[in-house]
Amino acid sequence: MIDVHYWPTPNGKKVTILLEELGMPYRIVPAHIGRGDQFTPDFLAISPNNRMPAIVDHEPRGGGAPVSVFESGAIMMYLAEKAGRFYPQDLRGKAEVNEWVIWQMANQGPKLGECGHFRRLGDSQGDQSYAVRRFTDEANRLYGVLNNRLYDRHFICGDEYTIADMICYPWAVNWKAHDIDIAEFPYFRRWLDELGARPAVQKGMAAGSDLQMGDPSKMTREEQEALRKLLYNQRARPVETKGRTAWKG
Template sequence: MIDLHYWPTPNGKKVTIFLEETGTPYRVVPVNISRGDQFSPEFLKLNPNHRMPAIVDHEPKDGGGPIGVFESGAILFYLAEKTGKFWPQDLRSKYEVTQWVVWQVANQGPKLGEAGHFRRLGDREGDQSYAVRRFTDEANRLYGVLNMRLRDRRYLAGDEFTIADVISYPWTVNWQAQGQEIDEFRHFKRWFEEVGARPGVQRGLAVGADLATDNSKLPPEEQERIRKILYNQRAIPVAD
């Protein structure tokens, strides 16, 4: 059994999509990031970077004690190796997939996240026009990378659905909030629609729908409290 420490964000949904696609048994352990659960001593033992998702595998392949893994890319590598699914192990195919997983965690996720952040921020912190333009343009560039990659292949790593597609798809669901128009990217749009139609992907996206809240409907003081938790974090003091 896999314990999935989770909140319904794009990074969390990467893991639920994989688990649903493969039929891997798991249990959701909610990590309410608006409440600050990610800073609890218990969670910091799983992930010292205080970010979800994280998993605990109570039945690892080596037969030993439970194994904890954090960071979505590492989690997908671990689960793909455990299940033998969506990560081919012949040398060439393995690294065709691996490089796109690394591309996602190093480029797509962070930059699309920044685009969404600054576009939501408005003028609460002063003039954000440069940041909005900078990250909206970078998001556009990254959609272009996907579009170019998919012009002559069905999926990111070739003809087969892999963890490269699993990890990249959730961050594209909110393309409108990132200031993009996907009709500009017809090869990407074909992939987006095909991946989004997979039953396992749909089930993975739906996990935790009952947990999410619309922060924009909360009182202003509550919105401010949540922003202080989620943004402008500094180092956690370490006892001598």
């Protein structure tokens, strides 16, 4: 059984899509990021960057103690490797899938995340026009990278549907929020439609839809400000010393 520490965001849905595609049994453990669950000692022990998703595999290959993994890209690699599916293991095939998984983690996820953030912000924190333009241009560039890639390929890494496709899908699907004119990217659209028709993708995308952050427009000003601070004004945390022995060299 796999525990998925999860909140229904694009980064979380990458993992539930893969688990649904694999038909691997899993249990959602809600990590309510608007309430601060990501800062609890138990969560930080498996995900020291205070971000979900994270998994705990209670039946790792070869037995032994449970294995925890954080960072969605590492989770996708771990699960696909365990199942022996959606992740070619030959030298060339693996290098190519790795490239696109890392592309997603280092480019598509962070840049589209910032694009959405600044576009949603409005002017409550001052003029954001430079940031909005910067990240909307980056979003456009990145949709173009996928569109170009999919011109002469069925899937991102060729004929085979892999974790590279699954990891890109939950971010790509939000193209409207990134001010993308989808007509500009027909090869990307063909891929998006094909993935969106897969029952496992639909189930993975719907996972945890009963988990609700709460509508910010229905919150008091104090509640809105507390949520903003919790998520958007994070600073370094003091080193946790309880139960740990300092490295002496």
